[in-house]
Amino acid sequence: MGNIPTTVKHCLSYEQLIRDYPWLKRLLLEEKEIVPTGVKIQLIDMLSGTGLPVIEATSFVSSKWVPQMADHTDVLKGIQRAPHVQYPVLTPNMHGFQDAVAAGATEVAVFGSASETFSRKNINCSIEESMLRFEEVISAAKEHQIPVRGYVSCALGCPHEGYIEPSKVAEVAKRLYEMGCYEVSLGDTIGVGTPGSMAKMLRSVMEDVPSSALAVHCHDTYGQALANILIALQMGVCVVDSAVAGLGGCPYAQGSSGNVSTEDVLYMLHGMGIETGVDLAKVIEVGDFICNALCRKTNSRVAQARGRTSGHALL
Amino acid sequence: MCVCVASKNLPERVKIVEVGPRDGLQNEKTIVPAETKIHLIDMLSDSGLPVIEATSFVSPKWVPQMADQVEVMKGISRKPGVSYPVLTPNLKGFQAAVKAGATEVAIFGAASELFSKKNINCSVDESLQRFEEVMKAAKEANVPVRGYVSCVLGCPYEGKVAPGKVAHVAKRLYSMGCYEISLGDTIGVGTPGGMTEMLEAVSREVPVSALAVHCHDTYGQALANILIALQMGISVVDSSVAGLGGCPYAQGASGNVATEDVVYMMHGLGIHTGVDLSKLMDAGAFICRSLNRKTNSKVAQATCKL
Numbered sequence: 001m002g003n004i005p006t007t008v009k010h011c012l013s014y015e016q017l018i019r020d021y022p023w024l025k026r027l028l029l030e031e032k033e034i035v036p037t038g039v040k041i042q043l044i045d046m047l048s049g050t051g052l053p054v055i056e057a058t059s060f061v062s063s064k065w066v067p068q069m070a071d072h073t074d075v076l077k078g079i080q081r082a083p084h085v086q087y088p089v090l091t092p093n094m095h096g097f098q099d100a101v102a103a104g105a106t107e108v109a110v111f112g113s114a115s116e117t118f119s120r121k122n123i124n125c126s127i128e129e130s131m132l133r134f135e136e137v138i139s140a141a142k143e144h145q146i147p148v149r150g151y152v153s154c155a156l157g158c159p160h161e162g163y164i165e166p167s168k169v170a171e172v173a174k175r176l177y178e179m180g181c182y183e184v185s186l187g188d189t190i191g192v193g194t195p196g197s198m199a200k201m202l203r204s205v206m207e208d209v210p211s212s213a214l215a216v217h218c219h220d221t222y223g224q225a226l227a228n229i230l231i232a233l234q235m236g237v238c239v240v241d242s243a244v245a246g247l248g249g250c251p252y253a254q255g256s257s258g259n260v261s262t263e264d265v266l267y268m269l270h271g272m273g274i275e276t277g278v279d280l281a282k283v284i285e286v287g288d289f290i291c292n293a294l295c296r297k298t299n300s301r302v303a304q305a306r307g308r309t310s311g312h313a314l315l
Numbered sequence: 316m317c318v319c320v321a322s323k324n325l326p327e328r329v330k331i332v333e334v335g336p337r338d339g340l341q342n343e344k345t346i347v348p349a350e351t352k353i354h355l356i357d358m359l360s361d362s363g364l365p366v367i368e369a370t371s372f373v374s375p376k377w378v379p380q381m382a383d384q385v386e387v388m389k390g391i392s393r394k395p396g397v398s399y400p401v402l403t404p405n406l407k408g409f410q411a412a413v414k415a416g417a418t419e420v421a422i423f424g425a426a427s428e429l430f431s432k433k434n435i436n437c438s439v440d441e442s443l444q445r446f447e448e449v450m451k452a453a454k455e456a457n458v459p460v461r462g463y464v465s466c467v468l469g470c471p472y473e474g475k476v477a478p479g480k481v482a483h484v485a486k487r488l489y490s491m492g493c494y495e496i497s498l499g500d501t502i503g504v505g506t507p508g509g510m511t512e513m514l515e516a517v518s519r520e521v522p523v524s525a526l527a528v529h530c531h532d533t534y535g536q537a538l539a540n541i542l543i544a545l546q547m548g549i550s551v552v553d554s555s556v557a558g559l560g561g562c563p564y565a566q567g568a569s570g571n572v573a574t575e576d577v578v579y580m581m582h583g584l585g586i587h588t589g590v591d592l593s594k595l596m597d598a599g600a601f602i603c604r605s606l607n608r609k610t611n612s613k614v615a616q617a618t619c620k621l
Binding site (some may be wrong): 132185191193195196197220221222223224226227229231257263264268269270271272273300301302304305 | 438503505506507508509532533534535536539541542543562569573576579580582583584585612613614615616
């Protein structure tokens, strides 16, 4: 199966569903339905009990832009931090970083884009301008000895520009890595990538960033996520982002799926004999909990199958 | 173990075997009129698919959806260069199929004894003996036969299935005269790990060029399993338009992998399939409207919204 790592660190991101998707923000605004802080805290605490080593807890972005994240301080202070689990938070700028530190954050994340148009439309500045903002954050983080994770969005395609050159992805990834990000997560933001484009992009990025510092963040909008993750594993990547129950649709393809579901990723990894330290059955329970709380169906095929049989899965 | 990466060692061309009209519709609750099936098959023919499993000559008592087998077979417009295999569970079915104009047939064995007993009420060996009659008649009539092996990565009753058992059944079918053996992950429980092990065992007995994979997506693993199979030299993939055909062992869960999603992946890998994805999606949209159901294809779901 190639150079599959024997262990894979699993970075779980649930809050991304709220952070990344402005349409969801609009929907929630229209419906005036904000997920209560208590539910978010319970979700994170349940996730902490599954063995997941990293759980992206919240985002210190202005509540004007993402009202769902207005309770970021309460969430961060309210969760029960499990030992050996990281709880990174998104910090788009210095202001957010300072609030995050005041609230007790011990790891932060910044995000760049491989597409100029996406950068301008999403965060209202060029890629270069965003990098300058992040330099500030990373510099402050260094002083506080707080590790920083970098994200690169549109790594396999952009909803505005279409095809993205692998060299552009490599350029942004390299910049984030050299600025001091300990890990760079490469995001197929609109899920258009296939194992072909994933391999090309990774080959390009790996010329400048070691595979040990890379992660993949695959969206399943076109059903390609697990195949893309498999190729990434074969190429030496051993950090995978995913979302419990596959929460978080695609704002560029209304009604379509977005994040790959953690349950389906775990099922594949465990089936391949790769250690993750995560208890799949517990993650399925967490998925049930959050889907009930959000009144929606799970996007995880494993959860759908398990819920309807006496469990003929062979794990 | 395969050590190839990405585009290296992948086949240049992959033959897609479209099983929607038979395997897909067979597992759909809504009975679809012959006319609709014929129109579906004609649309699929037009999309460039090289093989379209048209119907099944099984008793309508067991599979009412296939009761119109003769009408469908006679009603489709056969495109030159396209094969239209039909399932023939026994000699009677074979004879009816040939009479209705079939020029290729398919038989099936199971890699699990319990599944064989529960599904067709006989042991694996007994089922293969029944098929010997079909094979003999097919040889005499110059009709090629495709073999299926079910439960290759797991059984709803037995659980794990030994790769050696899969290899044994595949070898039997191949030695009997099947030109191709389609290895089916009937309940979709397989992962790239199990797929690799199983294919290694089978390819020791049957040449890789005579093998196909038939992956179910019940646990979301199908495309990853197909990718591994391609890396191991497999170049024939079964799939079902719109991902028709749920899983009878996991009510409400998905079953067949969607052809649109498979073709999207193939084309993204630079692999030639001969299929026009947008015409394929039209066929998927048509059959979903007729069945009054949503597509199971993520490509179809995404594309109509962008």
